[in-house]
Amino acid sequence: MLMDVQMPELDGLEATRRIRRMQSAAAAVPIIGMTAHAFAEDRDQCLAAGMNDYVSKPVNRTVLLEKVSHWLAQSHQTAAPSGQQSQPGPPP
16 A cells, blocks of 8 residues: 555554554555655654555655565565464565
């Protein structure tokens, strides 16, 4: 999921926190934050809210495609046979 961090009424950080608290498979969906703020603190806030990754705007198409591909592959690899998933985290 691509999550805009600066949204009116409910920002992307709070929206992500709410998704992560859900008691369904939606809680494990990879979330990539998108924001015009490009400081390390902004990335840290996104990750602390439960996002898997972060891209700054203007978005570099190659970077975005690499991150989406990475997290799609991760989400398939981390699914355990029992239906449990490992905790999301930033790519190496």
